[in-house]
Amino acid sequence: MTAAERPTANPEAPVPLTHRLAQLMVLSAKEERLLDELQAAPRPVRRNREIVSEGRPYDSLFILDEGFSIRYRVLHDGRRQVLNIVLPGDLIGFPGCFFETALYSIAALTEARVAPVPFQRLLGIFETHPRLATAIFWSFSREAAMYAEHLIDVGRRSALERVAHFLLELLTRLQAIGLADENSYRLPLTQEVMGDALGLSVPHVNRTLRQLRDDGLVGIEDQRVVIRDLEGLSALADFERSYLGRFRMPEWLAKPPP
Amino acid sequence: MTAAERPTANPEAPVPLTHRLAQLMVLSAKEERLLDELQAAPRPVRRNREIVSEGRPYDSLFILDEGFSIRYRVLHDGRRQVLNIVLPGDLIGFPGCFFETALYSIAALTEARVAPVPFQRLLGIFETHPRLATAIFWSFSREAAMYAEHLIDVGRRSALERVAHFLLELLTRLQAIGLADENSYRLPLTQEVMGDALGLSVPHVNRTLRQLRDDGLVGIEDQRVVIRDLEGLSALADFERSYLGRFRMPEWLAKPPP
DNA sequence: CGGTACATTGAAGGGGCTCAATCCACGTGG
DNA sequence: CCACGTGGATTGAGCCCCTTCAATGTACCG
Numbered sequence A, B: 001m002t003a004a005e006r007p008t009a010n011p012e013a014p015v016p017l018t019h020r021l022a023q024l025m026v027l028s029a030k031e032e033r034l035l036d037e038l039q040a041a042p043r044p045v046r047r048n049r050e051i052v053s054e055g056r057p058y059d060s061l062f063i064l065d066e067g068f069s070i071r072y073r074v075l076h077d078g079r080r081q082v083l084n085i086v087l088p089g090d091l092i093g094f095p096g097c098f099f100e101t102a103l104y105s106i107a108a109l110t111e112a113r114v115a116p117v118p119f120q121r122l123l124g125i126f127e128t129h130p131r132l133a134t135a136i137f138w139s140f141s142r143e144a145a146m147y148a149e150h151l152i153d154v155g156r157r158s159a160l161e162r163v164a165h166f167l168l169e170l171l172t173r174l175q176a177i178g179l180a181d182e183n184s185y186r187l188p189l190t191q192e193v194m195g196d197a198l199g200l201s202v203p204h205v206n207r208t209l210r211q212l213r214d215d216g217l218v219g220i221e222d223q224r225v226v227i228r229d230l231e232g233l234s235a236l237a238d239f240e241r242s243y244l245g246r247f248r249m250p251e252w253l254a255k256p257p258p
Numbered sequence C: 001c002g003g004t005a006c007a008t009t010g011a012a013g014g015g016g017c018t019c020a021a022t023c024c025a026c027g028t029g030g
Numbered sequence D: 001c002c003a004c005g006t007g008g009a010t011t012g013a014g015c016c017c018c019t020t021c022a023a024t025g026t027a028c029c030g
Helices: A017-022 A029-038 A119-128 A130-156 A159-176 A191-198 A202-214 A230-237 B017-022 B029-038 B119-128 B130-156 B159-176 B191-198 B202-214 B230-237
Strands: A043-045 A050-052 A060-066 A069-074 A080-086 A105-108 A112-118 A184-186 A218-221 A224-227 B043-045 B050-052 B060-066 B069-074 B080-086 B105-108 B112-118 B184-186 B218-221 B224-227
Touching (some): A017 A029, A017 A130, A080 A130, A112 A119, A130 A191, A130 B080, A130 B119, A130 B130, A159 A184, A159 A191, A159 A224, A159 A230, A191 A202, A202 A218, B017 B130, B060 B119, B069 B191, B080 B191, B119 B130, B130 B191, B159 B184, B159 B202, B159 B230
Antiparallel strands (some): A043 A112, A060 A112, A069 A080, A184 A224, A218 A224, B043 B112, B050 B105, B060 B112, B184 B224
C-alpha cells in the first residue's frame, strides 16, 4: 500500500512506522512482524510535554505514533530554534541517538502517542536485519535532507519565501502520510512555533502570512492551511516539489528477501 | 590510534577513512582491509572544480582524501547557501545518496583528491558488514548534528555569534583530524564562502571579523586563523565545545568482532 | 467573569544588505 | 621590468527588512 492508496477517511489516525518503511522497501512477513513489535507498547504524551530533554541521557528512540511534535534547542538567553516538525510516523532520535546525552529537546505540540525503541534494539536490528537497517538509514537520510533545505530557507531566503517554502514542505510531507488532501491540511502550530522554526519574530510571521493571504496564495483559518495558488506559491518559494519523493530504491530493497 | 595520538607533523597529509572510523569503533583486520580497498584509487580534483553537480544523476559516494570542499545549493537568482565545509577524511554523498539525482553540488575549494565509492558498494557493506554499517551510520549522524547546529547558527544567532561559532566548530573538527594545533589552523576559505555558509554578505563578514579581531578574540592573517581567547569566544558563541566528541560507542563496536 | 493563550496591528529602531569605491597581492604578457 | 588584469579584502554611505516593544483584539476556559 502506498501513501496515495492509503485511505484518508480518518486524518488523525496513527501512521505506524511499518507503513512509512513500506514506502521505501518491500517488507517480508518477518520484517513486518518485527516492526509491529516495536510499536507494541505506545505511551501517551500530553500536549506541551517534553518527550526528550536536551542534555539528559537517554536510551530510547521513539516512534511518533500519533500527534505533532517539534525538535528544538533553546539558547542560554531564551532564543529558541525549532529544527524540525515531527509528524506522525516519524522516528525520533536522530541525530542524537549516538550521543551520550540528548543534543536537542523534543516536545509534543498536540496530544500524542509515542512508542519507545530502546537504542540497544536498534543496534540489534542493524546486526540482524541489514535490509531494515538500510531502510532506516534511508529514512534518516531523508530527514537530513530536510535539515539542509531548512538551512537554505533560513540562510538565504526572505521571510515571504521562507513561509511559503515551509507551508509547501508541510503539504508534501502530510500528503505522503495521508494527513493532507490535494491543497489543504490541518496545522496545529502557533505562529510562535513557525517563527522559531524559520528564524522570524512572531509579528513578522503574522504580517507575512497576511501578505500571502492578500496575494491570494494561501489562506489560514482556524488552524487549517489552504493553498490557493500552488503554482504561484511554488514559484515564489523556489520549491522543488518532488525532492522528498525523488528517491532511489535499491534492487535489494525493492524485492522481498529470499 | 586516536586523533590526539596521530602525529601532526605534516598537517596537509591525507586522512584516510580508516582512521576516521577507527575513532568510532575497533576495526577487525578484515574490516580494515575492506576500508583500505575503498580508497585504493583516489582521483585528483582541481581547485574550484565540481565533484558532484546538483540535479545530475550519480552512482558514487566519495571519500575526500585530501583538500577542502563545500556542499552547497544555488538558488535560481544566484544566491548560494553553503551547507557544510567538507574536510579531509569526510565521506561525501550524504544525504543525497538515496536520491536519483544529486540534491546539492560539491566543489573543491583547494586542490583535492577523492576516492569514489560506488553506491552499490555501500549497500554491499550494509548487507555483509553490519558493524561497519553502524559506524558509517554513526558518522552520518554526526554530520546531521552539524547541520542542526548550523541551522541554529543561521536561524537564531547574530552575525558576531555566527562567525565565532563557525570558527570554533572548524577548530574542533580540524583538531580531530590533526589539521589544527591547540588554537590555530589554516583555513583556505574566502570571505565569500564564509558569508554563503553563514547567511551573511561579504562586507558584513569582513566587518564582523574585524570586530572579533578588535576585541582580541580571533586573528586571521594570510588564511591562518588564530584563536586568541578561547574562553571569550566560546562564551560569545554559546559553543558547546564537546558536542562533536560526546558520542556513545556501543559495546558492539567497542570490542573487536569474534 | 477574569485569566490565559494566541493573533493582530502599529511605531520606532537597528542590524545587516546593497551599491560602490579603493586597495592589495599576484600572475601574465608585452 | 613594468603595465595590466584579476581575485579577494576592506571600507563607507544609505537604506530596508525585520526586530523590539507595546497595545489591542479575541476565543476559550476554569
